[in-house]
Amino acid sequence: MNRKQNRSLNKVALISTPWPLYSRPSVQLGTLKAYLNAQFPDLLVETHHYYLKLAETIGYKLYHDISERTWMAESIYASLLYPNRWKQIEKLFNAETKRKPLLKEIGLKALSNQVEKTTKDFIDSTDWGSFQLAGFSVSLCQLTSALYFIKAIKQIYPKIITVIGGSTFSGNGAQSLFNLFPEVDVVIIGEGEIPLSQLIGHLGRSKIPENLPSIQGVYTQNTTAEQNDHRHFSQMESLDSLPIPDYDDYFELLKSFLPQKSFFPTLPVEISRGCWWKPTSKKGKVTGCAFCNLNLQWKGYRSKEPLHVVSEVDDLTTKHKILSVAIVDNVLPKKTSREIFEKLGMLKKDLHLFSEIRATTPLSELKAMRAAGMQEVQVGIEALSTSLLKKLHKGTTLIQNLEIMKNCEALRIANISNLILHFPGSDEQQRNETLRNIEFAIPFRPLKAVDFWLGLESPVWQNPTTYGIKAVFNHQNWSYLFPPEIYKSMPFMIQAYRGDLGYQKKIWQPVKKKVKVWLNTYNELHKGPSQSPILSFRDGRDFIIIHQRRFQAEPMTHRLVGTSRLIYLFCQHHRSLRRLQAQFKAISEDKLLAFLKMMVDKKLMFTENDKYLSLAVPINL
Numbered sequence: 001m002n003r004k005q006n007r008s009l010n011k012v013a014l015i016s017t018p019w020p021l022y023s024r025p026s027v028q029l030g031t032l033k034a035y036l037n038a039q040f041p042d043l044l045v046e047t048h049h050y051y052l053k054l055a056e057t058i059g060y061k062l063y064h065d066i067s068e069r070t071w072m073a074e075s076i077y078a079s080l081l082y083p084n085r086w087k088q089i090e091k092l093f094n095a096e097t098k099r100k101p102l103l104k105e106i107g108l109k110a111l112s113n114q115v116e117k118t119t120k121d122f123i124d125s126t127d128w129g130s131f132q133l134a135g136f137s138v139s140l141c142q143l144t145s146a147l148y149f150i151k152a153i154k155q156i157y158p159k160i161i162t163v164i165g166g167s168t169f170s171g172n173g174a175q176s177l178f179n180l181f182p183e184v185d186v187v188i189i190g191e192g193e194i195p196l197s198q199l200i201g202h203l204g205r206s207k208i209p210e211n212l213p214s215i216q217g218v219y220t221q222n223t224t225a226e227q228n229d230h231r232h233f234s235q236m237e238s239l240d241s242l243p244i245p246d247y248d249d250y251f252e253l254l255k256s257f258l259p260q261k262s263f264f265p266t267l268p269v270e271i272s273r274g275c276w277w278k279p280t281s282k283k284g285k286v287t288g289c290a291f292c293n294l295n296l297q298w299k300g301y302r303s304k305e306p307l308h309v310v311s312e313v314d315d316l317t318t319k320h321k322i323l324s325v326a327i328v329d330n331v332l333p334k335k336t337s338r339e340i341f342e343k344l345g346m347l348k349k350d351l352h353l354f355s356e357i358r359a360t361t362p363l364s365e366l367k368a369m370r371a372a373g374m375q376e377v378q379v380g381i382e383a384l385s386t387s388l389l390k391k392l393h394k395g396t397t398l399i400q401n402l403e404i405m406k407n408c409e410a411l412r413i414a415n416i417s418n419l420i421l422h423f424p425g426s427d428e429q430q431r432n433e434t435l436r437n438i439e440f441a442i443p444f445r446p447l448k449a450v451d452f453w454l455g456l457e458s459p460v461w462q463n464p465t466t467y468g469i470k471a472v473f474n475h476q477n478w479s480y481l482f483p484p485e486i487y488k489s490m491p492f493m494i495q496a497y498r499g500d501l502g503y504q505k506k507i508w509q510p511v512k513k514k515v516k517v518w519l520n521t522y523n524e525l526h527k528g529p530s531q532s533p534i535l536s537f538r539d540g541r542d543f544i545i546i547h548q549r550r551f552q553a554e555p556m557t558h559r560l561v562g563t564s565r566l567i568y569l570f571c572q573h574h575r576s577l578r579r580l581q582a583q584f585k586a587i588s589e590d591k592l593l594a595f596l597k598m599m600v601d602k603k604l605m606f607t608e609n610d611k612y613l614s615l616a617v618p619i620n621l
Helices: 027-039 050-058 060-067 070-081 083-096 101-125 143-156 193-206 248-255 306-320 337-345 363-372 386-391 398-410 428-441 477-481 484-489 501-507 509-525 562-570 577-583 589-601
Strands: 011-016 044-049 133-137 161-165 186-188 267-269 324-327 352-357 374-379 418-421 448-451 471-474 494-498 535-539 543-550 553-561 605-608 611-614
Touching: 011 027, 011 050, 027 044, 027 133, 027 193, 027 248, 027 267, 044 050, 044 248, 050 060, 050 101, 050 248, 060 070, 060 101, 070 083, 070 101, 070 143, 070 477, 083 101, 083 477, 101 143, 133 143, 133 193, 143 161, 161 193, 186 193, 267 306, 306 324, 306 337, 337 363, 352 363, 363 374, 363 398, 374 398, 386 398, 386 428, 398 428, 398 605, 398 611, 418 509, 428 509, 448 509, 477 484, 501 509, 535 562, 543 562, 553 562, 562 577, 562 589, 577 589, 577 611, 589 605, 589 611
Parallel strands: 011 044, 011 133, 133 161, 161 186, 267 324, 324 352, 352 374, 418 448
Antiparallel strands: 471 494, 535 543, 543 553, 605 611
């Protein structure tokens, strides 16, 4: 920025409203603050992690329960936005609290009153008149709360310029926003750093958003339909030019709490943006996972250099005296991921790391992650049927999913991954494959069964007929939260469809039940002093002993010697039959197949498309 551009606004506020995870600073606010401070040294940027204040006020457990359920979270501020729609909103809230006895007992009225008082106290205690601009980052569960804040602040300080952005407004949802919510002055589409800094630079001279020149990614009521194209992003060419996120305001707020309300947060760290598994074809058709709409705010994939990542983690953990770090990427970089974790391991800090990873992550890379401090991962498993994985466009197979589940078990990494149910177009054969394959996955940490939901502009949404969908529209629950004119005019990120949903719920019910049995089995077998894997082996150099613990039955022990041992060890990574035959030429094909079949029948190995995987976890990896 040149000297003239540095003479911008004097003071801006960046706000994150409920209901994000209270135990993490907002990576959006922290990154934007650090970037704006670097661009405008004279600009005072205040970040308000208000969701943390609300969590402290109503109680962390209660806040957490609310934040886990989108419709429940959106209901609370919707009741404050639209008090004349109380009955409809309360109906939705009550439906969401059926399995939450604490929330059901409290009720929407008492909860809304408490939230309203805390929010009003915050708004009244803040000198909004000293800010020329208030920016709101809005992701899942934050729509109604952000709109309530904007409306309340505008009523008191109508001259403040309100800016809204975030993943909620990365699709077509921004197009009708100005007519429906006149309190919103500016919408930023896509990545925020460059558009927001350019907006601040221009407002420093003009002060009137209507007089803004055309800025890529910045939209006002005067933006033409031709300009209002969400693909016209303005984003960083290199993420390495980003400064370290500034989370000071979050930690200052946390320090103001009473000692019994204090806790050690998790630091969010960003390694990359976008998804390399989600390229755009020459024809402009978006590919990647069929259900995913998480990368609409980015064009292409970019990642930070390993040394930049390691320096950032080291600086943040040293500054805040925190060792828990959550990597917030949708997917880790393919080429540099292993190097990043090897270098993180060299920091000699006992980090507690979390990350989302792909099922194709090799064992060598997973070992580097574990050595660096990886304690939890969410693997993009999604299905236990290869034909369904193909329909989901995962680019993976079941045997790969089982292998990484086994590897996580061996490395004592908690695998908190999902199993998608009710995916449109899935069939009974895929259901039956899933039921069968769960039997082989029993030794590993259970997946969490989640219902498919249709995301705005996801590949399924863009190509509905491919998945047997007859029509797509806003989810009906939005009609409880918003007046008809808004529900009918604004496309929301959570969509619904007309198709085979009833059929899907029926055929996947046995899987839902079996996942509960899986969870119960896993938990029961891990009770008591022994925390060893359910299916494990010890190597005796020329023999191995496999220990197979069973639910409500005596454990079984198997011994493999000589070539049998070598075959089993060779298949710790899945191998094709052809590869096995080449490796063990001295064994006839009949004997090899007979041995493999015996191992599969005992559920000590798994086979798929002439590929074989040993399932027992090595005690010493």
